[in-house]
Amino acid sequence: MKAFTIVDQSTGTLRPNEMPAPPAPAEDQVQLELIGTSINPIDPLVAKGYGAPLLDRKRQGPLIPGRDAVARIVEVGKGVTGLRPGQRVLVAASPRTGGTYAALFNLPRKCVAPIADTLSDATAAGLGYAGLTALQALAAAGLSADNARGRRLCINGASGGVGSIALVLARRWGATLTAVASERNQDWVRRLGADQTVDYRDPAAMAAIDADIILNFATPSDGHRQHDPLLDDLLRRAPTGGAYVTTSTPVLGAVTDKGVLRGLGTSGGIYLKKRLAAHRAGIRYRWVLFKEDEEKLAYLARVFADPDTPTVVSASQPLDALPEAFNDPKGPPSPGKGVFMVEAP
Numbered sequence: 001m002k003a004f005t006i007v008d009q010s011t012g013t014l015r016p017n018e019m020p021a022p023p024a025p026a027e028d029q030v031q032l033e034l035i036g037t038s039i040n041p042i043d044p045l046v047a048k049g050y051g052a053p054l055l056d057r058k059r060q061g062p063l064i065p066g067r068d069a070v071a072r073i074v075e076v077g078k079g080v081t082g083l084r085p086g087q088r089v090l091v092a093a094s095p096r097t098g099g100t101y102a103a104l105f106n107l108p109r110k111c112v113a114p115i116a117d118t119l120s121d122a123t124a125a126g127l128g129y130a131g132l133t134a135l136q137a138l139a140a141a142g143l144s145a146d147n148a149r150g151r152r153l154c155i156n157g158a159s160g161g162v163g164s165i166a167l168v169l170a171r172r173w174g175a176t177l178t179a180v181a182s183e184r185n186q187d188w189v190r191r192l193g194a195d196q197t198v199d200y201r202d203p204a205a206m207a208a209i210d211a212d213i214i215l216n217f218a219t220p221s222d223g224h225r226q227h228d229p230l231l232d233d234l235l236r237r238a239p240t241g242g243a244y245v246t247t248s249t250p251v252l253g254a255v256t257d258k259g260v261l262r263g264l265g266t267s268g269g270i271y272l273k274k275r276l277a278a279h280r281a282g283i284r285y286r287w288v289l290f291k292e293d294e295e296k297l298a299y300l301a302r303v304f305a306d307p308d309t310p311t312v313v314s315a316s317q318p319l320d321a322l323p324e325a326f327n328d329p330k331g332p333p334s335p336g337k338g339v340f341m342v343e344a345p
């Protein structure tokens with residue numbers, strides 16, 4: 001079968017390859033046929049060995065990246081209930097689980113959720129991993145469909161994959177939204193529901209942000225920063241019900257540099273220190289680490305099957321274009337999600 005694999009881990013280069021088909025799915029697994037997928041920033045990093053001491057311990061054979069997909073069920077394991085062959089599903093897998101860049105792949109049941117006919121292949125292709133992360137970040141901030149109405153939320157990195165989906169969800173839940181994005185993506189975030197937009201290259205506008213809750217999904221080109229002026233400002237203002245949640249954590253970097261135990265110890269120390277400082281100011285401080293979750297996946301599938309939900313897909317390309325985009329040092333196609341489809345769009 002055709003798969004896309006990392007041929008050289010020193011460069012992290014992705015290439016098409018012929019691979020043996022996977023075995024029949026284990027008891028708690030499903031076997032899936034790829035329809036479409038996307039690139040998440042973690043994959044090109046993992047391809048170069050980032051996080052390997054933690055993520056790569058059980059891998060046998062070449063690395064197949066890919067964290068999300070829309071796929072069709074080929075076969076279900078004996079212990080799997082509620083799914084059947086032929087169903088179309090939304091897929092999201094953590095970097096510790098198998099990759100989706102293959103014609104056929106096996107994943108645990110918790111990585112998939114069935115989808116309605118009204119959810120298009122293109123929308124579903126890039127929704128799972130970024131969408132679950134967005135939902136988990138909103139939950140970490142204490143927000144839900146029941147309590148978000150009127151809450152003042154700022155999304156930093158709002159034009160990216162995770163940020164775009166978080167904007168759509170928070171708009172649907174009735175939050176008041178400030179979106180931080182580059183100048184060229186201001187129209188994009190406005191279309192997804194931002195009430196106000198701020199260009200992160202405008203320090204005065206950044207300093208004037210007065211939201212109570214900050215979700216940080218920004219990926220500055222100079223790497224994952226440990227210092228965020230938006231957090232400092234939130235701690236200084238200390239609004240009632242304030243929260244700061246970030247997906248940018250030092251965990252995998254520390255594990256890569258220091259090994260699993262020392263890396264987890266170092267990053268755990270950083271987390272506790274920051275959480276304590278925030279706690280003293282009455283602010284909830286959280287890191288988000290993606291977690292597989294079939295129920296939240298099913299929720300995402302329902303939201304994006306609604307014809308009134310705006311699309312977060314900015315480009316749809318044939319699957320053969322995947323290596324070129326993956327190997328591009330500028331990162332995943334933006335804004336929102338760029339997707340790669342088996343059947344050429």
Ligand SMILES: NC(=O)c1ccc[n+]([C@@H]2O[C@H](COP(=O)([O-])OP(=O)(O)OC[C@H]3O[C@@H](n4cnc5c(N)ncnc54)[C@H](OP(=O)(O)O)[C@@H]3O)[C@@H](O)[C@H]2O)c1
Binds near residue numbers: 040130163181290
């Ligand atoms: N912890 C976890 O489990 C987890 C899970 C998923 C993702 N993540 C991380 O979360 C981040 C977002 O993921 P993603 O898929 O949304 O990435 P993405 O699609 O590449 O988006 C990154 C965003 O960062 C923005 N950005 C770049 N430089 C910036 C700056 N200086 N200030 C503010 N924003 C800036 C970009 O905005 P413009 O394009 O407008 O410049 C872009 O919208 C990534 O760092 C990713 O690794 C973590």
